[in-house]
Amino acid sequence: MKKTLAAFVAVATMVGASLTATPASAQRGVAAGVVGGLIGGAIIGGAIASSRPAYGGPVYVEDAPPPCRLVRERFWDGYNWRYRRVEICN
Numbered sequence: 662m663k664k665t666l667a668a669f670v671a672v673a674t675m676v677g678a679s680l681t682a683t684p685a686s687a688q689r690g691v692a693a694g695v696v697g698g699l700i701g702g703a704i705i706g707g708a709i710a711s712s713r714p715a716y717g718g719p720v721y722v723e724d725a726p727p728p729c730r731l732v733r734e735r736f737w738d739g740y741n742w743r744y745r746r747v748e749i750c751n
Contacts, residue, residue, distance in 0.1 A: 668708035675701055727751050 729750040735742055 664708060668705060671705050671708055675705070 727750045729748050731746045732749050733744050734747045735744055737743075
């Protein structure tokens with residue numbers, strides 16, 4: 662979120678600077694404009710590119726849970742023998 666906000670601030674700064682700039686003159690030459698454009702594009706492109714990964718995050722594979730089964734178990738309840746189902750996991 663912070664990187665995205667930084668990218669928007671950078672874009673807004675560039676737009677604001679271009680709207681309030683004085684008209685260009687040929688005295689400085691074309692090279693200054695080209696260099697300024699390349700630097701500005703690199704800054705904005707770097708901010709946008711670093712805000713999200715180019716691929717999915719790391720994947721951690723977890724072992725499958727052990728198979729479980731229900732077994733009938735005989736137990737003494739104090740008065741009589743009874744049966745109950747018990748889940749056994751290996």
